[in-house]
Amino acid sequence: MKGWRDRRTGLLLPLTLLLFWEHNSLALICGRLASTRFQQQNNVSAIMGGNPTNISEFPWHVGIMNHRNLLCGGSILSEWWVLSASHCFDQLNNSNLEVIHGRDDLSTKEMKYHKVDKLILHPKFDDWLLDNDIALLLLKSPLNLSINRIPICTSEISDVQTWKNCWVTGWGITNISGIKTQPTKLQKVKVDLYRWDWCGYVLPLLTKNMLCAGTQNAGMDACQGDSGGALVCNKKRNIATWYQVGIVSWGMGCGKENLPGVYTKVSRYLKWITKQTAKAGKPYVYEQDTACPLVISCWVILFLYFVMFLLTW
Numbered sequence: 001m002k003g004w005r006d007r008r009t010g011l012l013l014p015l016t017l018l019l020f021w022e023h024n025s026l027a028l029i030c031g032r033l034a035s036t037r038f039q040q041q042n043n044v045s046a047i048m049g050g051n052p053t054n055i056s057e058f059p060w061h062v063g064i065m066n067h068r069n070l071l072c073g074g075s076i077l078s079e080w081w082v083l084s085a086s087h088c089f090d091q092l093n094n095s096n097l098e099v100i101h102g103r104d105d106l107s108t109k110e111m112k113y114h115k116v117d118k119l120i121l122h123p124k125f126d127d128w129l130l131d132n133d134i135a136l137l138l139l140k141s142p143l144n145l146s147i148n149r150i151p152i153c154t155s156e157i158s159d160v161q162t163w164k165n166c167w168v169t170g171w172g173i174t175n176i177s178g179i180k181t182q183p184t185k186l187q188k189v190k191v192d193l194y195r196w197d198w199c200g201y202v203l204p205l206l207t208k209n210m211l212c213a214g215t216q217n218a219g220m221d222a223c224q225g226d227s228g229g230a231l232v233c234n235k236k237r238n239i240a241t242w243y244q245v246g247i248v249s250w251g252m253g254c255g256k257e258n259l260p261g262v263y264t265k266v267s268r269y270l271k272w273i274t275k276q277t278a279k280a281g282k283p284y285v286y287e288q289d290t291a292c293p294l295v296i297s298c299w300v301i302l303f304l305y306f307v308m309f310l311l312t313w
């Protein structure tokens, strides 16, 4: 009898921790827009070949500034962390880096600048192949999350079939022929994800840490200045939540027929992100995404409560 009671208390502790973890992960709100209007307009042709957009449609998008000049794009992972590309920060230090957020117009006067405390580049970033093109920026003070500043979700799912309705955003150049034009208003473009083997066939030196995305029509792509920005998609089964699948990394020119853009495959770096953010004292916790819908998590919680109830009876 005593042995059973001991085992019972032994079980309670892990169960309580599990419940706490489940609640915490459910409480994380990422990738949800204040309005769902945007999700219905799937057929808008959208950057290069893109359309201007409002920050409320892509509230995770931020600009990374060096000496107050736009350097690259980035995305909000949490109130403390911004995700971007390593190649943006070649030989730069973080003292002049700032992040602008919650705005889609670069010419606006009331721009809010947020200082960067720490820049973490991937230790295996290869500046020739652009392999492991990922970087984390820790902010000096936390962001005030709001409808125009919402963290993007991440997912360990790497299968391109899971995703639909994929978009890239940025203030990069919109035209490479003639005069290079850089927009002041944030641009969006809709792209399709391609299977890795097809990408590897048309693009040389593609590594397994990269994915490619483009459109059938030439002229629609990310381009110079868009690097570091997020490639985001919905799951086929859940169009209410946005996930970051890629980081704008490189391309052979921009918008050329049959030459899709190349992105860092975020799903390969979630463990690295978790480790680095914990090491810096501001852990980023992502919701485990095992193709299992959210409702199941609720059942798991209920079931665990039931087990706890029986054990404490």
Ligand code: ARG
Binding pocket: 172, 221, 222, 223, 224, 225, 226, 227, 228, 248, 249, 250, 251, 252, 253, 254, 255, 260, 261, 262
């Ligand atoms: N490397 C570029 C940058 O630093 C991004 C190029 C993306 N090119 C493309 N065709 N998708 O902004």
